[in-house]
Amino acid sequence: MAEGVLFNLAGKVLEMLGPLTLQEINLAYGDVKAELENIKTTVSIIQAVLLDAEKQGSHNNKVKDWLNKLRDVLLDAYDVLDDLSTEDSRYKMMTGNKMTKEVRIFFSSSNQLTYSLKIGHRIKAIRERLDAITIDKKDFRFIQSSIEPQVMNRGRETYSFVLEENVVGREDDKKEIIKLLLDTNTVENVSLIPIVGSGGLGKTTLAQLIYKDENVKNNFELMLWTCVSDNFVVKRIVKQILECFGGRRCEEIESLDILQKHLQRKLNGKKYFIVSDDVWIEDKNQWILLKDLLMGGARGSRIVVTTRSIKVAEIMDTPSRHELKGLAPKKAWSLFVKMAFKERVKSQKTKP
Ligand SMILES: Nc1ncnc2c1ncn2[C@@H]1O[C@H](COP(=O)(O)OP(=O)(O)OP(=O)(O)O)[C@@H](O)[C@H]1O
Numbered sequence: 001m002a003e004g005v006l007f008n009l010a011g012k013v014l015e016m017l018g019p020l021t022l023q024e025i026n027l028a029y030g031d032v033k034a035e036l037e038n039i040k041t042t043v044s045i046i047q048a049v050l051l052d053a054e055k056q057g058s059h060n061n062k063v064k065d066w067l068n069k070l071r072d073v074l075l076d077a078y079d080v081l082d083d084l085s086t087e088d089s090r091y092k093m094m095t096g097n098k099m100t101k102e103v104r105i106f107f108s109s110s111n112q113l114t115y116s117l118k119i120g121h122r123i124k125a126i127r128e129r130l131d132a133i134t135i136d137k138k139d140f141r142f143i144q145s146s147i148e149p150q151v152m153n154r155g156r157e158t159y160s161f162v163l164e165e166n167v168v169g170r171e172d173d174k175k176e177i178i179k180l181l182l183d184t185n186t187v188e189n190v191s192l193i194p195i196v197g198s199g200g201l202g203k204t205t206l207a208q209l210i211y212k213d214e215n216v217k218n219n220f221e222l223m224l225w226t227c228v229s230d231n232f233v234v235k236r237i238v239k240q241i242l243e244c245f246g247g248r249r250c251e252e253i254e255s256l257d258i259l260q261k262h263l264q265r266k267l268n269g270k271k272y273f274i275v276s277d278d279v280w281i282e283d284k285n286q287w288i289l290l291k292d293l294l295m296g297g298a299r300g301s302r303i304v305v306t307t308r309s310i311k312v313a314e315i316m317d318t319p320s321r322h323e324l325k326g327l328a329p330k331k332a333w334s335l336f337v338k339m340a341f342k343e344r345v346k347s348q349k350t351k352p
């Protein structure tokens with residue numbers, strides 16, 4: 001399962017539990033409000049270890065099974081909360097105005113009782129399943145992490161390939177960045193465009209979409225995808241660029257001066273497009289150095305940098321930056337369902 005999916009799903013459930021006041025609907029079965037409070041506390045406790053659990057789940061089958069159970073409960077909890085909140089707002093909306101006869105019948109006390117009993121049972125069952133999952137959690141040693149998944153997925157390599165049909169939304173973001181890439185009205189020969197956003201938001205995915213766009217491909221002579229997570233070292237980037245553009249290994253070259261000369265020769269007069277994915281340089285001097293080294297391209301050359309760090313984007317000191325926001329609620333949910341159900345189907349297929 002992609003890391004962070006369950007962490008985000010748990011967050012979604014907590015988000016839905018937040019504003020649920022349920023003052024209007026008379027939930028007759030048991031103490032539903034107390035059950036919901038219970039669920040909220042349990043999901044918060046579980047969410048705190050989920051980033052670590054998801055990491056462990058990639059190589060430990062017991063953890064994987066535990067995560068699968070948790071995913072099923074969270075999806076069911078989401079369904080129940082969705083029903084409940086729809087009902088709650090429908091009731092509030094209707095009782096605020098004159099009710100039609102049908103609405104009056106729907107909210108009649110007998111219908112309400114049946115509804116309350118059904119939903120009360122579902123909520124109680126979810127609370128019980130979550131309690132069991134919390135007990136099982138004791139078998140594992142998960143490390144508690146801060147709520148913001150800041151350090152998720154560090155140090156991995158990324159690549160430019162993406163299956164476009166798997167990407168949900170992002171059409172407007174893509175359009176906006178491509179407009180910047182193809183804009184001929186820029187002061188500098190080479191422009192840097194940072195894409196900033198928190199972990200897992202889809203920065204790499206967006207950069208991949210842009211990289212494979214036909215208009216982009218036709219606009220540049222040289223294209224390169226680089227990934228320099230962790231210690232951003234200008235030399236490593238330059239070597240990657242040279243190896244890709246020039247086809248030669250330059251591991252043995254340590255002199256920045258020689259590397260620069262090679263680079264100037266390669267870039268000279270060429271319009272290039274580089275994606276530098278997952279950049280963490282917060283040292284202004286390194287940026288100045290890299291910019292100097294890359295300025296030799298033809299007018300219109302572009303470098304797109306993806307980063308979680310707003311500080312990186314600020315240090316880069318660029319005229320434009322793209323701050324990536326979350327997907328629109330409908331698209332975001334359709335993505336969650338797509339990812340979570342894909343995993344559910346996969347795990348059901350592998351069951352004996
Ligand atoms: N719009 C989308 N449609 C489909 N899948 C997406 C979308 N956005 C992100 N994903 C998926 O979510 C996961 C995280 O996305 P991605 O790697 O692009 O995030 P990121 O912002 O680059 O994260 P990081 O800061 O960790 O590098 C990936 O598995 C990706 O395929």
Ligand SMILES: [Mg+2]
Binds near residue numbers: 203204205278306
């Ligand atoms: Mg990324």
